[in-house]
Amino acid sequence: MPWCTRSEIREVSNEAQKIYDDIRHGHLLIHAHAEDGHTTVAVGSYLSGGKSVYLHGENHLRQVADTFDSPAQAMVAFEKLHGAAMRPGPTPMTDTERAAARARTSLALRTVEHEPARSEPETVPAYAADAGDHDALLDAFLDAHRDWEKWRTWSDETTHAIHESQTLRIERIHEAPAHETAWTVAAYETPVSDRIWVLTATGATPAPVLQKLLDHLADGHGWDTPPGAPLDEKTIAAATQPLSDAGWKHTVDGRWIRWTSPAADAGVQFDAFAAQHSNQTLATWTVWAGPNPDHPTWALTASPHTPSWLLADLAENLAHATGTRQRQTASRERRTRLATAPSAIPAVPASRTH
Template structure:
């Protein structure tokens, strides 16, 4: 299996088979969509670089095109996508990440700038703001014990959150028996230890600074922070958990925040992903052609849309 993009048309394709049986299984409008779909099925064995040549292709490359004509030297393969830690990966197209999960009933607002998704269990809800600013809330997840009960926990993620992190989040939510938790369950030392164990096992630096318990990557490019003070105040508007990556915690590239009763199993999955997961770096833009050199240098900025809070059911906190 292989995934790639044709330079002439810009179309991305998913290929499978060998020799004369090789065929296109699926096409995509962008490399990001192709990579997200391909990684979903082949993430464990996925590697960058060109697809190996088939026997027929190797034979054709060696054969002269005509009598007396020297064989042309094959062009060097285009460089594959750069593989980076999951926390530094490209955000990609967030819309395709949610669309890939069919166990959510999705609907867009009248303005088409926000999608609301309800899990088939009726106890999980997602609000996704399309084209959100990288530092503003793009995802809000809320969980309820029953379809008509109070909210148990919620989390948010900004617009620059990498695709691998969001994929881990949605895959975990799809397994309903793993995110359930009792309303009012206390956040104790055991749950904090369970949530951060993948970071400890990966050798991340662990520090305690008053109310803050922090785990930071060896390169100090990412981290997880736990606020022991807000953990004891369920109605606080401050985040109990903060997952971040970027220059520093105070100036992150992206953040994911969670409320006190967010399941430790979900937090542990996210910690495992940022500690050991990988993804692809932002694609290098193609060199501008001479035909497009006359385009204006300064385009009017897109209007930033403010984040829209997920509407809570009646009588829910």
């Protein structure tokens, strides 16, 4: 940039760094990329705010070349410009980005938790089971279903699984805290349309609950809920029938309709106000376990047009399925150590491992 002043160079570099950080931390999801001469271009959307962007350049020269109101507009414009060279998913790391990732890893302080002594596992309701290994669940799902493709983000913090139809997508954030969103499932009417429905699950969601969700996605039954389908009493009743049949307590508290387990340690909550809102991705259903919906051990949320068949499958799992939970018999001990060797940095997109 020989024609730029020092302050202009700093401004361009700062903007490029912000874009890189947004991608690395999962705030900016890259839908597709292409080679444009001697540089790279890409199109993506911010997960909060709804803005979509067209990116041009690499490293310290990456910049936002255009903005769009929706992913659909952005994808259509990008395809017109780069249709022949267009590739799905994020671009591979540049040499500079790889070097930066290795430097961060080699200097990072890692927290190591000693596992407590454990007794034999006990059988508990599915909603009270251990979270297990979420990454292993996703890997097994992808290995068993070849109609899904796996993509990794540049920093290796997030995995995206995309169905071959491009209308159903899973986002898995690997190091998400127990009470924060670790899974996002989103359905689209077409590969370039806005979301029809979205479902999220926190990092402590029990393995049997997640397994049931993945089994439903593998079946492909009920994805195509029309974007304008009404959420009426019949739909609500169909989604919660397994809970009613199992004797879960049904209560109404203003805008909230709840079904609570006999032990009062789990439940399903329906927000009647959110169901009438025009925002199709607003959380309307909340599945939870723990003291109460406001202080859950784990939670799963779903938007108004989430298929009733999917919700009914999850309700059936909550009401009748079981899982295992380890009894902790010793307190956790924590220590820190300095990592001296860099972690392996995978290529992007990553090929499926076997």
